[in-house]
Amino acid sequence: MLAPDSGKTSTTGGNATQAAQTAQDKEKQKENAQADAMNILGSVPQENDQVKNQTIYRPWGNGPVPADTNLYWYAVVKDKSVTERIKLVHFTSDINWVFWDELIFSTDQGKWEYKINAFAGQSGDGKHTEVVMGGKYETLDVPYDKLRPGIKLLTEGTNPIIRMKGAQHQADFQVPQATIDQMKAAQQLDQDLTILGGKLK
Secondary structure: OOOOOOOOOOOHHHHHHHHHHHHHHHHHHHHHHHHHHHHHHHOOOEEEEOOOOEEEEOOOOOOOOOOOOEEEEEEEEEOOEEEEEEEEEEEEOOOOOOOOOEEEEEEOOEEEEEEOOOEOOOEEOOEEEEEEOOEEEEEEEEEHHHOHHHHHHHHHOOOOEEEEEOOOOEEEEEOOHHHHHHHHHHHHHHHHHHHHOOEOO
């Protein structure tokens, strides 16, 4: 009668140890993401809306966006859930409208296009137009993930430009370094929120 093979070793203990280590690593990753997200949010002005029971974090500060063309991120926190959004602002003081319904994110390394399902380039799918004293706004306000590939292209490439294209007219926005730095913060916050499942502790 053959004796059992004493050379075989059980991997159950090893697997349990590995699983415990993986769980610890994931928890540490979440702790780091939580701290990083709070640091990013804490570095920008915030406004508490007591009626909606939410806090809005806006890099441009409280109130309307500046009368200038720029790309912004902002975040809304409600019941620990975080919604990150992107706001593209096109401001002009002349009488001509572009009524853009397509964005082309461009760098020396490539291009990425985003179509806006707006009525005549004016409203719908996050697009808005507004006339104010001294000029007019065309804006796009959408969840961060809708423009994620374009943001990635801008932050990783050289010569970043956003072309706002309408049926008859277009306008180019040469993205300055200060805006790129803000978009890098937005990218990092997006990565943190992905790890956290979109909720702060």
